[in-house]
Amino acid sequence: MQRVSMYNCYGNVTFLSANLTEEQDPYPSETRNNGVIADLFFKIFEMDVFRKNYDYFFLMESDVVPIRPYWLDNMYEHAEFAMEDFWIKGSLYRGPNTPKEYCMGIYWGCGDHFNGNSMYRLGDPVFDSFLRFARDTRVDPGKEIGINHDAQIVRVLRDPAVWRFYQRYAQKFVYTEFVQHRPPLIIDDLRRTFNNTFIVHQATNEPEEPQEGEMDEIYLDRANIILKPA
Numbered sequence: 731m732q733r734v735s736m737y738n739c740y741g742n743v744t745f746l747s748a749n750l751t752e753e754q755d756p757y758p759s760e761t762r763n764n765g766v767i768a769d770l771f772f773k774i775f776e777m778d779v780f781r782k783n784y785d786y787f788f789l790m791e792s793d794v795v796p797i798r799p800y801w802l803d804n805m806y807e808h809a810e811f812a813m814e815d816f817w818i819k820g821s822l823y824r825g826p827n828t829p830k831e832y833c834m835g836i837y838w839g840c841g842d843h844f845n846g847n848s849m850y851r852l853g854d855p856v857f858d859s860f861l862r863f864a865r866d867t868r869v870d871p872g873k874e875i876g877i878n879h880d881a882q883i884v885r886v887l888r889d890p891a892v893w894r895f896y897q898r899y900a901q902k903f904v905y906t907e908f909v910q911h912r913p914p915l916i917i918d919d920l921r922r923t924f925n926n927t928f929i930v931h932q933a934t935n936e937p938e939e940p941q942e943g944e945m946d947e948i949y950l951d952r953a954n955i956i957l958k959p960a
Contacts, residue, residue: 748773771879772865788849794931801928817857817902820848824912843884845911847931
């Protein structure tokens with residue numbers, strides 16, 4: 731059943747590796763203060779398998795939870811029928827903490843950054859150029875941790891030297907409720923409160939912890955949503 735359902739929605743499943751060096755991947759705690767931005771995300775925009783075949787992609791991590799049926803249909807509509815072309819469409823932090831509490835005081839601008847689980851434009855030369863600039867703008871070692879692509883993008887956009895660029899292209903960066911980045915909540919509560927939300931990113935780096943049994947309910951509910959129609 732799972733196999734049939736999957737291939738009704740997806741044309742193919744492919745496993746790719748970015749072949750990152752240890753220096754290029756700052757996720758392990760022992761390397762997070764080396765001032766290097768992770769290159770995994772930026773490599774996607776250079777791969778012909780993506781650039782030559784698709785206009786948009788949605789980056790979906792393993793802790794992203796669909797909360798309604800037809801979430802793929804809704805995602806397609808956001809890309810195909812957008813009022814105007816966009817570069818990033820995603821969620822800022824929607825949890826209860828203040829930006830300073832959420833970011834743990836480590837670096838500025840992360841509270842309103844587009845969480846990495848977002849939709850991205852492929853094949854736009856201006857956006858590609860900006861991403862290369864963001865990738866190559868290194869964090870000063872010792873001043874800020876080695877942050878990742880989503881926080882790095884807003885960090886660069888907040889740079890006064892980039893103001894003229896941001897004035898011209900700010901409309902290309904779109905916040906949406908289609909996907910939300912927030913602490914774990916009961917699925918039924920999310921559905922009742924946010925009619926336009928189809929996907930939720932269950933953040934793992936926040937101080938709020940789900941109550942006993944909540945995560946089981948979330949993931950059991952996710953399986954039911956994917957395997958049965960509305």
